[in-house]
Amino acid sequence: MGKSSTLNVGAGAFVLLGFAALAFLTTQTTNHGIHLGTHGSFYAVTAKFDNIGDLKVGAPVSMAGVDVGRVTRIELDTKQYKAVVSMQINSKYNEIPSDTDASIYTQGLLGGKFVGLTAGGSDTYLKNNDQISFTQSALVLENLIGQLVANFNNKGTDSSGSSGSSGSTPAPAPSPKPEKTK
Amino acid sequence: MIGELRRSLVGALGGLGDISLFLVRLIADMPRALLRFDLIAKQVFNSGGLSLIIIMLSGLFVGMVLGLQGFELLQRFGSEEALGTAAAIGLVRELSPVITALLFAGRAGTALASEIGLMRATDQLSAMEMMAVDPIRRVVLPRFLGGIIAMPLLAAIFSMIGLYGAQLVGVQMMGVDSGSFWSQMQAAVELRDINEGLVKSAIFGIACSLIAVYEGYYAQPTAEGVGLATTRTVVTSAVVVLFLDYLLTFAFL
Numbered sequence: 096m097g098k099s100s101t102l103n104v105g106a107g108a109f110v111l112l113g114f115a116a117l118a119f120l121t122t123q124t125t126n127h128g129i130h131l132g133t134h135g136s137f138y139a140v141t142a143k144f145d146n147i148g149d150l151k152v153g154a155p156v157s158m159a160g161v162d163v164g165r166v167t168r169i170e171l172d173t174k175q176y177k178a179v180v181s182m183q184i185n186s187k188y189n190e191i192p193s194d195t196d197a198s199i200y201t202q203g204l205l206g207g208k209f210v211g212l213t214a215g216g217s218d219t220y221l222k223n224n225d226q227i228s229f230t231q232s233a234l235v236l237e238n239l240i241g242q243l244v245a246n247f248n249n250k251g252t253d254s255s256g257s258s259g260s261s262g263s264t265p266a267p268a269p270s271p272k273p274e275k276t277k
Numbered sequence: 278m279i280g281e282l283r284r285s286l287v288g289a290l291g292g293l294g295d296i297s298l299f300l301v302r303l304i305a306d307m308p309r310a311l312l313r314f315d316l317i318a319k320q321v322f323n324s325g326g327l328s329l330i331i332i333m334l335s336g337l338f339v340g341m342v343l344g345l346q347g348f349e350l351l352q353r354f355g356s357e358e359a360l361g362t363a364a365a366i367g368l369v370r371e372l373s374p375v376i377t378a379l380l381f382a383g384r385a386g387t388a389l390a391s392e393i394g395l396m397r398a399t400d401q402l403s404a405m406e407m408m409a410v411d412p413i414r415r416v417v418l419p420r421f422l423g424g425i426i427a428m429p430l431l432a433a434i435f436s437m438i439g440l441y442g443a444q445l446v447g448v449q450m451m452g453v454d455s456g457s458f459w460s461q462m463q464a465a466v467e468l469r470d471i472n473e474g475l476v477k478s479a480i481f482g483i484a485c486s487l488i489a490v491y492e493g494y495y496a497q498p499t500a501e502g503v504g505l506a507t508t509r510t511v512v513t514s515a516v517v518v519l520f521l522d523y524l525l526t527f528a529f530l
Contacts, residue, residue, distance in 0.1 A: 103315065106322035109329065113430020116437040120471050124365045124440065126463045153460025165456050202454075207358050207461050 137164065137183035138223040142197040142210070147178040148233030150199055150208040156182045158212040163188045166210060182210060184221070192217040193225065199233035208233055296491050302413065303421055303487075310418035320423025324385035324486075325431060331384055332377060336435040339372055340364065340442025347443070348451045357453050361462035364443035369466065369474045370529075373435040375522050378481035381428055382514035386489035389420050390510040393493030394503035402494075417494055421486045428482025429475050436474065473529045477522065484521060485514045 147169065156164035164184035172179050184191070194215030199208050212227075221227070311317070343364045351357045393416060396402050402412040447453040489510045496506035 102322050103318050105326045106318040109322060109326035110426070110430060112329075113325070113427075113433055116430070116433035117471075117475075119437050120369060120433055121468060123459075124369065124462055124466045125468055125471070151460045151464050153456045153463070155454050155456050162454065202356070202358055202457065207457055209457075 136186040138186055138189065138221075139167070139181060139183055140164075140221055140223075140225055140227060141179055141181050142227040142230050143172060143175070143177040143179055144197075144199060144230050144232050145177060146232040146235060147180060147199055148201075148208050148235055150178075150180065150210070150233065154207060154209045156184065156210045156212065158188070158191070158214065163191075163212070180210065189220060191221045193219045193221050194229065195221065195227055196229040196231065197227045198231035201234070295495070296487065299491050299494070300487055303418060303490075306411070306414050306418060307422075310414050310422065313414075313419060316415070316419035317422050317426070320419045321426050322423075324381070324389070324420070324424045325427030328381060328384045328427070328431060329434070331380055332431050332435050333438050335376060335380055336373070336438035337442040339376060339435075340368065340439030340444075341446045343367060343372070343439065344443035344446030344451070348447055348453065357447075357451070358457035358461055360443065360447045360453050361458035362465040364447070365440060365462045365466050366470060368436045368439045368443075369470050370477075371522075371526070373432045373439060374474050374477035374481055375518060377428065377432040377435045377478060378485055378518040379515055381424070381431065381482075382485045382489070382511050382518070385424060385427070386485050386510045386514055387507045389424065389486070389489040390493035390496070391503055391507045393417065393420070393490060394496035394506045397494065397496055398498040398500070398503055400498075413494075417490045421490050424486030424489070425479070425482045428485070429478045432474060432478035473525075476529075477525050480521060480525065481518050484517050488514050488517065 150166065150169065152166055152169055154166045155162050156166060164182050166180055167183050168179075168181040170179045170181075171177075180197075191212065192215040194217040196213040196215060198211050198213065200211045201208055215229070344360065347360045347363045347367075348357055351359055351363065393402075396412075396416065402416065405412045405415060444455075444458060448455045448458050492506040492510045492513070496502045
């Protein structure tokens with residue numbers, strides 16, 4: 096019985112480990128369940144944005160390109176219809192001016208969004224539970240393209256002569272050809 | 278030549294029929310075998326617990342390679358933060374069920390086949406029958422069930438370790454932002470993806486265990502026959518797993 100029971104303990108430990116791995120996969124890789132918190136001391140700051148694009152909870156908050164905190168919660172303000180983004184900033188950086196500007200930028204060409212802080216000139220600093228009042232929304236690519244298309248259409252109808260002058264710019268292109276033949 | 282083709286076709290169909298009948302026989306005897314919990318626990322440990330080291334090591338290296346390759350590719354598009362998503366979906370849905378099944382066939386399947394085959398060769402199975410002990414219920418079914426239980430758990434462990442391997446390379450070495458790595462993954466991975474991995478590995482578990490116990494049980498009772506049964510277990514399992522993987526992926530799309 097002694098050998099059998101140690102085997103049973105081994106089997107039990109293995110099954111437990113397997114289910115722990117499964118629990119890890121369902122809670123930590125999906126947005127179900129509780130996520131493990133980050134360590135260190137932080138202070139909370141909120142900011143209201145007109146549009147946050149696809150900013151996600153956990154996205155970095157950076158200042159001059161340096162990671163200073165994380166987005167902890169995103170909610171909708173049902174009175175103003177704005178996105179309320181809660182952030183935690185590392186207590187190491189406790190001298191951020193209170194008139195700091197928060198904007199939403201994109202990481203790389205197709206990457207996710209992050210919050211970028213640009214320091215203001217105030218003598219007072221952001222404290223726990225303060226709100227950043229100067230914000231700039233995410234650049235939504237579709238809107239941008241829409242504006243661009245609208246611009247092009249306007250140009251096309253306004254002055255057909257301007258397109259003729261711009262047509263001369265590709266002219267220098269054929270010149271390298273003779274050099275190649277030499 | 279046509280006769281040869283016909284013979285091999287008949288042989289393949291006969292093998293498929295044999296293994297199906299064997300499965301029906303196992304299922305018919307299953308309720309009573311389930312009562313012998315201690316035997317199943319022992320086999321869960323033999324096929325699962327003892328495969329743990331190879332599964333964890335492979336998972337770590339697969340994850341690390343995924344981290345390197347994924348980072349290199351995603352960097353070209355300037356979206357290396359999507360590495361977490363790519364690694365998690367690749368591992369959970371595809372890599373961990375398949376690689377775990379292949380490793381399982383090599384580590385546990387061969388052990389099952391040679392063990393049962395050797396019991397057959399040394400007349401232990403006949404001796405059991407003489408003592409009115411059903412070898413299917415006493416020897417084959419606990420091993421079959423143990424393999425089925427172990428496989429999804431091994432695949433889950435493989436995914437978890439692989440994810441940490443990818444995180445180790447991506448975040449620790451290559452400097453992908455840790456928050457983006459996890460948050461983009463959490464935003465993109467659905468419970469459906471994990472479900473797909475679970476169903477796949479459960480079906481691979483049934484297939485690999487069935488092939489192993491079938492090859493062992495019907496092995497020629499010679500040293501050569503046991504060796505052949507072991508080889509055939511690995512070869513058949515690998516082909517069947519990859520074929521089933523295609524079908525299942527198609528079904529889940």
